[in-house]
Amino acid sequence: MSLLDMFLVRATVAAIEPLTPRMRRIRVIGDSLRGVDWQPGQHVRVRVDDVRLRSYSIWDFSGGGQLDLCVFDHPRAGPGARWSRHVRAEQPVAFTRPTGRLVLRNHAPYHLFVGDETAAAAFGAMLRALPTDARAQAIIEIGSPADRLPLPRPRDLQWTHRAKTGGIVAALRELDLPSEPGVAYVAGEARDCQAIRRHLIVERGWAHSCVIVKPFWTSGKRGLD
Numbered sequence: 001m002s003l004l005d006m007f008l009v010r011a012t013v014a015a016i017e018p019l020t021p022r023m024r025r026i027r028v029i030g031d032s033l034r035g036v037d038w039q040p041g042q043h044v045r046v047r048v049d050d051v052r053l054r055s056y057s058i059w060d061f062s063g064g065g066q067l068d069l070c071v072f073d074h075p076r077a078g079p080g081a082r083w084s085r086h087v088r089a090e091q092p093v094a095f096t097r098p099t100g101r102l103v104l105r106n107h108a109p110y111h112l113f114v115g116d117e118t119a120a121a122a123f124g125a126m127l128r129a130l131p132t133d134a135r136a137q138a139i140i141e142i143g144s145p146a147d148r149l150p151l152p153r154p155r156d157l158q159w160t161h162r163a164k165t166g167g168i169v170a171a172l173r174e175l176d177l178p179s180e181p182g183v184a185y186v187a188g189e190a191r192d193c194q195a196i197r198r199h200l201i202v203e204r205g206w207a208h209s210c211v212i213v214k215p216f217w218t219s220g221k222r223g224l225d
């Protein structure tokens with residue numbers, strides 16, 4: 001047993017269900033999940049084959065030992081996407097404890113979520129955890145209308161279609177935001193994350209500390225985390 005094995009949480013895949021044609025919800029259950037700490041927006045690193053780990057945000061986590069991940073089946077499927085295609089109910093699964101800084105800043109005057117299909121999983125958990133009177137806006141870039149995850153609606157949830165727009169920054173530039181900065185949660189493709197961050201800081205004058213960025217993947221790189 002490797003050192004890593006000693007730290008992994010062990011559970012069982014309970015069900016796999018498509019939430020969209022390209023996004024599978026993988027439900028994991030196990031007594032070992034009871035009492036595990038979690039904040040909405042955090043992720044686990046799943047052992048997807050003998051040697052590799054891939055990070056997946058927690059879509060939902062019930063205290064009763066059940067955890068849901070959402071895995072996007074992208075066209076250049078590496079070990080992570082392949083795992084989501086082939087994994088079956090009753091198979092064992094091992095992963096690290098929930099971690100990550102992409103979590104709600106509850107003091108924020110309002111919350112802005114910007115990202116792509118992969119980020120929508122983390123955003124879903126975060127949106128569900130917001131108090132009902134919290135102000136929130138979201139802008140999510142997707143490949144086609146079928147890629148919309150069932151997200152709880154903030155006041156303003158906008159889906160932009162990759163092929164039809166000038167990119168997510170162009171869509172964000174059009175977004176009517178309050179004059180004072182809120183807190184932005186930015187995730188998804190790494191170069192888009194940088195451009196979104198630059199837009200908020202340079203063009204909108206937000207402080208660095210108001211923009212929380214977590215790149216999830218980028219073209220040509222494997223397992224970014």
Ligand SMILES: Cc1cc2nc3c(=O)[nH]c(=O)nc-3n(C[C@H](O)[C@H](O)[C@H](O)COP(=O)(O)OP(=O)(O)OC[C@H]3O[C@@H](n4cnc5c(N)ncnc54)[C@H](O)[C@@H]3O)c2cc1C
Pocket residue numbers: 043054055056057058070071072073074075076077078079080081082100118119121122214215216217218219220221222223224225
């Ligand atoms: C903190 C964190 C949380 C994450 N949460 C999620 C999540 O909830 N759901 C989820 O699906 N992914 C999530 N990801 C991304 C995930 O970890 C993997 O990077 C992704 O599944 C690709 O892994 P892979 O093994 O299939 O491909 P890799 O072997 O990593 O990459 C193979 C090729 O595919 C390309 N590629 C990877 N992703 C995409 C994509 N989305 N679209 C187009 N091309 C792509 C790569 O650039 C590379 O060229 C998260 C990543 C991080 C760091």
